[in-house]
Amino acid sequence: MRNMKMITAVAATLLLSGGAAYAASAEKGKVAFGKNGCWQCHGWEGQGGNAGPKLARTQLPLEAVMTFVRATNGPMPPFSKKVLSDEDLTDIYAFISAQPAPPDPKTIPLLAR
Amino acid sequence: MTDLNGKDGFDRRKFLTGAAVAGVTPALTQTTPAQAQAAAPRHTPSALPPTTKTIAAETQPPGEETSRIGGKPGSDYMIDVIKTLDIKYAPSNCASSFRALHESMINYGENKSPEYISCMHEESGVGIAHGYFKASGKPLLTMVHGTVGLQHATMAIYNAYCDRVPLIVIGGNDLDAASRPPGVPTFHAAQDINAIVRDYTKWDDTPVTLQHFGQSMVRAYKIAMTPPYGPVAISLDAGLQQEPIHEHGAKLYIPRYVPTSPPQGDSNAVREAAKLLVAAENPVIVADRCARTPNGVKLLIELAELLQCSVVDQGNRMNFPNTHYLYRPAGVVSGADVVMGLELSDFWGTVNSFTDNGENGGVGFNSPRVKPTTKMISITSVDLLTKSNYQDFQRFQTVDVHMAADAETTLPSLIDAVKSAITKERASVIAERVEKAKKAYADIRARDMQAAVVGWDSSPISTARLCMEIYGQIKDLDWSLVSSAGDVSNWPARLWPIEKHHQWLGKSGGYGVGYGAPASVGAALANKELGRFSVSIQSDGDLMFAPGVLWTAAKHKIPLLSVMHNNRAWHQEVMHVQRLSNFRNRKANYGDDMGPIGTMIQNPDIEYHKLAESMGWWAKGPIKDPAQLGPAIKEAVAVVKSGQPALLNVWTQPR
Numbered sequence: 001m002r003n004m005k006m007i008t009a010v011a012a013t014l015l016l017s018g019g020a021a022y023a024a025s026a027e028k029g030k031v032a033f034g035k036n037g038c039w040q041c042h043g044w045e046g047q048g049g050n051a052g053p054k055l056a057r058t059q060l061p062l063e064a065v066m067t068f069v070r071a072t073n074g075p076m077p078p079f080s081k082k083v084l085s086d087e088d089l090t091d092i093y094a095f096i097s098a099q100p101a102p103p104d105p106k107t108i109p110l111l112a113r
Numbered sequence: 114m115t116d117l118n119g120k121d122g123f124d125r126r127k128f129l130t131g132a133a134v135a136g137v138t139p140a141l142t143q144t145t146p147a148q149a150q151a152a153a154p155r156h157t158p159s160a161l162p163p164t165t166k167t168i169a170a171e172t173q174p175p176g177e178e179t180s181r182i183g184g185k186p187g188s189d190y191m192i193d194v195i196k197t198l199d200i201k202y203a204p205s206n207c208a209s210s211f212r213a214l215h216e217s218m219i220n221y222g223e224n225k226s227p228e229y230i231s232c233m234h235e236e237s238g239v240g241i242a243h244g245y246f247k248a249s250g251k252p253l254l255t256m257v258h259g260t261v262g263l264q265h266a267t268m269a270i271y272n273a274y275c276d277r278v279p280l281i282v283i284g285g286n287d288l289d290a291a292s293r294p295p296g297v298p299t300f301h302a303a304q305d306i307n308a309i310v311r312d313y314t315k316w317d318d319t320p321v322t323l324q325h326f327g328q329s330m331v332r333a334y335k336i337a338m339t340p341p342y343g344p345v346a347i348s349l350d351a352g353l354q355q356e357p358i359h360e361h362g363a364k365l366y367i368p369r370y371v372p373t374s375p376p377q378g379d380s381n382a383v384r385e386a387a388k389l390l391v392a393a394e395n396p397v398i399v400a401d402r403c404a405r406t407p408n409g410v411k412l413l414i415e416l417a418e419l420l421q422c423s424v425v426d427q428g429n430r431m432n433f434p435n436t437h438y439l440y441r442p443a444g445v446v447s448g449a450d451v452v453m454g455l456e457l458s459d460f461w462g463t464v465n466s467f468t469d470n471g472e473n474g475g476v477g478f479n480s481p482r483v484k485p486t487t488k489m490i491s492i493t494s495v496d497l498l499t500k501s502n503y504q505d506f507q508r509f510q511t512v513d514v515h516m517a518a519d520a521e522t523t524l525p526s527l528i529d530a531v532k533s534a535i536t537k538e539r540a541s542v543i544a545e546r547v548e549k550a551k552k553a554y555a556d557i558r559a560r561d562m563q564a565a566v567v568g569w570d571s572s573p574i575s576t577a578r579l580c581m582e583i584y585g586q587i588k589d590l591d592w593s594l595v596s597s598a599g600d601v602s603n604w605p606a607r608l609w610p611i612e613k614h615h616q617w618l619g620k621s622g623g624y625g626v627g628y629g630a631p632a633s634v635g636a637a638l639a640n641k642e643l644g645r646f647s648v649s650i651q652s653d654g655d656l657m658f659a660p661g662v663l664w665t666a667a668k669h670k671i672p673l674l675s676v677m678h679n680n681r682a683w684h685q686e687v688m689h690v691q692r693l694s695n696f697r698n699r700k701a702n703y704g705d706d707m708g709p710i711g712t713m714i715q716n717p718d719i720e721y722h723k724l725a726e727s728m729g730w731w732a733k734g735p736i737k738d739p740a741q742l743g744p745a746i747k748e749a750v751a752v753v754k755s756g757q758p759a760l761l762n763v764w765t766q767p768r
Contacts, residue, residue: 035703037701037703037708037709039707040687040688040691040708040767041768043568043571043767043768044568044571044767045568047564047567047571047575047766048567049602049767050600050602050603051600051684051688051767056567056568072470073478074470075468075469075470077471077691077696078695080695082698082700083695083698083699083700102563102567102568103566105563105565105566108566110581110585111565111581113608113610
């Protein structure tokens with residue numbers, strides 16, 4: 001991700017079970033996004049496609065994303081804590097939240113019909 | 114060899130009769146082992162005295178050169194029959210069991226109509242015929258070795274069957290166990306070679322005489338070309354091909370082919386359907402293989418505009434222009450009060466959803482997409498062709514008006530019935546739908562554009578960018594998207610203006626992977642004659658099933674632009690294993706790859722551009738930077754326009 005180093009700002013904070021706060025990292029999230037197979041349906045930038053919806057720049061809060069990922073009964077399979085840790089999921093959330101805004105379609109000549 | 118009538122040549126059947134009698138005699142006379150020993154040939158000297166024939170050949174002036182088999186070969190008559198059907202090509206992989214037909218095709222038939230197309234794999238031969246038909250509307254024949262060749266061809270035949278595509282498979286077979294050559298020809302013969310394709314062909318036959326072949330071939334063509342279209346198979350005895358035509362008996366003739374009129378919907382059912390459609394407040398038409406021809410597209414536009422109703426094109430053919438304001442995505446059925454399905458392969462799946470979420474004991478969850486009161490109409494010719502074993506008809510869906518008929522053929526009478534049913538009052542209601550429909554279309558288009566730009570500059574290249582870079586280079590040509598193997602999130606249908614029947618040829622039918630590459634070559638062969646520019650979006654997994662078809666394209670100078678959607682995985686399967694791992698609360702084992710073991714095509718990465726280059730293609734890659742893609746496609750387009758195939762190996766996002 002081109003701009004990733006510039007946008008490693010903490011996008012989410014997770015309160016761990018011990019009470020300590022976990023500072024999320026978009027850079028770590030990018031790695032976790034790949035290693036846990038999120039890219040398979042949502043694309044490497046979370047852009048979405050036929051297999052899964054767009055995640056990039058999600059407007060959902062972290063808690064809602066976590067609840068969905070853990071317990072979904074939709075087409076996406078649930079990812080338990082054993083499969084995907086809270087820390088990794090928080091990093092992934094930071095990664096998808098930090099995606100740059102896409103260009104305006106009107107500025108792309110190839111999209112003019 | 115001299116036969117019993119004193120003619121040079123080899124009359125196999127007479128010879129066989131003689132052999133059979135000779136073989137039976139010792140048994141009848143109870144020959145003892147000792148007698149058999151005594152009857153065995155004595156020791157033969159290493160140099161035999163010359164025969165009368167050899168002496169004559171060596172001492173007399175040469176006579177007129179004659180055919181060793183004597184007379185006109187049976188396979189020449191077969192070619193005469195085939196020529197009457199105007200079959201342009203025979204994409205095949207050579208084999209001994211049809212050598213006589215092969216020889217007659219290229220020599221006696223002068224390799225024209227049909228012209229032999231050299232294939233590396235029988236699956237490629239069938240796939241080429243599949244793609245050719247969808248671009249041209251004309252069927253091809255393919256010759257295969259009776260057992261092993263047909264075994265190779267089976268998946269492609271299944272695809273053609275599910276995709277309602279006519280083609281004729283001729284399987285060579287050496288039936289006569291007493292006279293066929295021992296060894297390989299016997300291994301490669303069987304009593305009933307067609308048994309392995311009978312479940313997914315419309316018809317098959319095993320002619321036992323030349324006249325029988327004449328009838329079978331014309332019948333096969335006629336059955337294949339009567340909607341619902343489908344593949345047919347003829348098992349062709351090697352002996353029948355090789356024998357000379359007998360001069361005694363009735364003179365051989367070639368039956369005249371007259372097309373069969375397709376079945377049209379019952380007039381009462383058509384009127385009932387029209388009443389429902391006209392009375393509906395939100396009718397939706399869903400078309401899958403409705404437009405068999407370009408005229409089907411025109412008819413569907415006429416009907417949709419009469420009703421001002423939404424049309425969903427499921428995309429197994431180009432049924433409806435995606436530039437029309439009534440064109441809609443599949444979800445529109447949720448608001449429908451009447452849904453009419455035209456040649457749907459899956460009506461149940463059109464009005465219901467299935468979620469593979471592990472619920473219900475692991476079988477998943479079903480839910481309706483439509484209201485309980487929604488009325489349903491079905492017109493499909495597939496109801497006239499149902500098999501028991503291979504069932505491609507999907508789950509059972511009750512519909513209110515059900516016509517076992519060809520949809521395209523029924524559309525004119527349905528249009529007339531709709532016109533008759535529209536009162537002044539209903540005409541006014543229908544007219545009011547136009548502006549709302551145009552706005553809804555514009556909204557959908559805007560959403561697609563917004564979705565396309567997310568990840569626009571990504572590497573690997575996004576599938577939206579891939580598709581639009583291609584379109585940018587071909588938009589001024591008479592282009593034909595001959596195949597879109599692999600999932601590119603349906604971007605061509607969402608973003609390319611698809612208005613002509615040949616601009617979108619649909620998919621494989623049976624989802625047998627390995628269709629895209631050969632079907633592209635076959636469609637490009639047809640488009641070459643028709644002056645169209647052929648482009649395919651070629652997935653990596655699909656290409657590797659039988660990549661030898663690249664050589665066929667180069668060998669026969671078939672211009673085709675193949676732009677690879679190389680996502681380095683069998684992505685359809687990636688998620689299946691991931692899903693099951695998660696359902697079982699196990700972390701999926703990726704090994705050294707980026708997805709579950711066994712689903713990725715990486716480490717090492719395949720250099721498809723080198724593969725294509727090695728088989729005579731112009732090729733370039735791997736292209737990972739989206740900024741380099743447009744210029745590379747431009748270069749490749751120029752190559753294709755010069756008459757050659759060109760391939761670009763592009764690293765892409767998964768879907």
